[in-house]
Amino acid sequence: MLRTFVITMMLFSLSPSQAADNGSGLEAGMVNPGFHEKPSWFKNSFLDLGDDVDEAAEEGKRIILYFHQDGCPYCAKLLNENFTIKKIVDKTRAGFQLIGINMWGDRSVTGIDGSETTEKALAESLNVKYTPTLLFLDEQGRPVLRLNGYYPPHKFEQALDYVARHQEKRQSYRDYLKAHQPVAASGKLHRQADYLQPPLDLRASARRGERPLLVLMEMKQCPPCDELHQDILKRPELSKTLQEFDVAVVDVWSSEQLITPVGKTVESTKWAEQLGIQYTPSMVLFDSKGEEIFRSEAYLRSFHTHAILDYVLSGSYLKQANFQRYVQARAADMRARGESVDLME
Known part of the structure; x- marks a missing residue:
């Protein structure tokens, strides 16, 4: 049977609320050094996802669910780098409402179908293995695109453009990426002499x-x-x-x-x-x-x-x-x- 294990790009640490719930020894009000402050423009959601989708659609926007956890360096990179670039922030705010979900959190969540769950149960049900994971939803709450892990700014901007412009109705994300390569690269494959050489036989x-x-x-x-x-x-x-x-x-x-x-x-x-x-x-x-x-x-x-x-x-x-x-x-x-x-x- 195929066993696929997926990378989670961080070290595990608890949020302040989790620490209190799980008896880690942190007193209420103490600062967790692994906590990453999210931008103030993130949606202050009650985590009723059906309502969130409807509210976003009324404004001509779509929802992004941002799965994160404390102590995750790539979450910090997303927040501190991607979301400090004005062009990316402007595009995100213009096209989306972004909701933070703690993949280990215990807050109550109402799903698109009205079912009650928790943040961590939702993350598990969606097979969230990476942080950050970003799930882009359309006006009916259906997944349009999923980013597993950190994408650098030029790649992240492409994802925003793809979903905000409803390109999923016209072409696959792979084809969209093929047509949009904004950053100059070397233009060559890096096949070293000691690598397997074509024609590749990987058996x-x-x-x-x-x-x-x-x-x-x-x-x-x-x-x-x-x-x-x-x-x-x-x-x-x-x-x-x-x-x-x-x-x-x-x-x-x-x-x-x-x-x-x-x-x-x-x-x-x-x-x-x-x-x-x-x-x-x-x-x-x-x-x-x-x-x-x-x-x-x-x-x-x-x-x-x-x-x-x-x-x-x-x-x-x-x-x-x-x-x-x-x-x-x-x-x-x-x-x-x-x-x-x-x-x-």
């Missing part, structure tokens, strides 16, 4: 044995892909760990034929579509049987990129299904050894 029998397979889903016009290869993967410790993997770079828009890990021959772009890839670079990892075991689909710096590789290479995903708890333990071990831990390095 274990065609590779170098029982090593895990890392597939980097990329495209030529991709500034974050450039950063991944020109900076992050070149760092000595990461480069050393990467040598324990078979690595393949797949162009998500190429018609190149490849053989998938389970032995199916397909065009690269069709395989990317089948996998649901909508962000580049995405990292998809497979075991020796060709089963997907892990993926990340958002902007990552060195710490979390290395954590993904360690999580798979060590086999920890078989013992600890919750990646965020693995990250927490890994960071604690590093600190105990006197190593520096910077989640955004």
